[in-house]
Amino acid sequence: MEQHTSLPKQTRQSNFELLRIIAMFFVLLVHCDFYSLGVPKELDIQMYPLSSFSRFMVEAFAIVCVNVFVLISGWFGIKPSLKGFANFIFQCFFFLFFIYLILMLCGVSKYSKTGLLNCFLFMENWWFVKAYIGLYILSPILNTFIENSGKKQLQIVLVSFFVFQSLYGWIIPSVNFICDGYSTFSFIGLYLLARYIKLYPNTLMRLQIKQDLLIYALLSVTIALVAFFRASHSATIVERLYSYASPLVILSSLYLFIAFSKLRIQNNFVNKIASSAFAVYLLHTHFAVFDPIFKESIIYLGNSYASVQFGIIAFIFLIAIFIVAVLLDQLRMMAYKYLNQFMQKATHKANRFIP
Secondary structure: OOOOOOOOOOOOOHHHHHHHHHHHHHHHHHHHHHHHHOOOOHHHHHHOHHHHHHHHHHHHHHOOHHHHHHHHHHHHOOOOOHHHHHHHHHHHHHHHHHHHHHHHHOOOOOOOHHHHHHHOOOOOOOHHHHHHHHHHHHHHHHHHHHHOOOHHHHHHHHHHHHHHHHHHHHHOOOOOOOHHHOOHHHHHHHHHHHHHHHHOOOHHHHOOHHHHHHHHHHHHHHHHHHHHHHOOOOHHHHHHHOOOOOHHHHHHHHHHHHHHHOOOOOOHHHHHHHOOOHHHHHHHOOOOOHHHHHHHHHHHHHHHOOHHHHHHHHHHHHHHHHHHHHHHHHHHHHHHHHHHHHHHHHHHHHHHOOO
């Protein structure tokens, strides 16, 4: 049977909220490291071995970010509702249009047909949003399957799923719908995995938090070491090691997640910040911000400062982005609140004229 927490249903559990914040900062680190600066090449490793290895380490510890977010959704279970979906979509479109408008008014961006299509998510931007919407749509089917399946059947499905994904999406990538874990398909496996662990706690849940974190660290270090020593021989191996569909990345994500599931903390400030954590993704990966502002800023900092100085300044830069995103999200919350009130009043007035 499913284990129930002693916290009230409405209360956000700060252990998972803290993990949500950390995972979102990991997203910033991933986009700051390999995405912006590129994977260290053979010449980089030879000339700057310590700096190169530190970058492989940062990427290895942070690459769990997306998988952790989906595991959190799976642990609690998505409970689809029109109100919840409307709030999610409003947050996305608020950031899309608001930031685009501000950048156009500041002269940083110009209006274009492509920009408008991006605002309506008709281009390739924001893959996570689209993949998560797919998971959201399928969640009633997944929930029904979980509720009507036994432990053995779930085990068979999970083992079959991850063997299939590892074989055709990681060892020998030969299908397009897995996309290295950048897909609804991969999200389904993580969602089911988290639900299974919560419903049927096994030996994974019996370890101490320190042991869970140690396994997460060892797996991350293993990824970094193999990548560091193989980068000069094969770029493909490095790409596979840091794939969201990599079994090593999935395991490290899982152990970090399990460690935080055992924490017992409650903090209103953490809960408040976490409620706006997704805004950090929406801000810095905005189509008018991601490459022309975020990526170019990281490249400029990387070219202007030595490794240690760059690390400090880049960390401050990422913290600043996090703070700005959280503050912008407060405007979004206010706007959504007023829109809700307006819609309720309009509906009430309309009902008065309906016989």
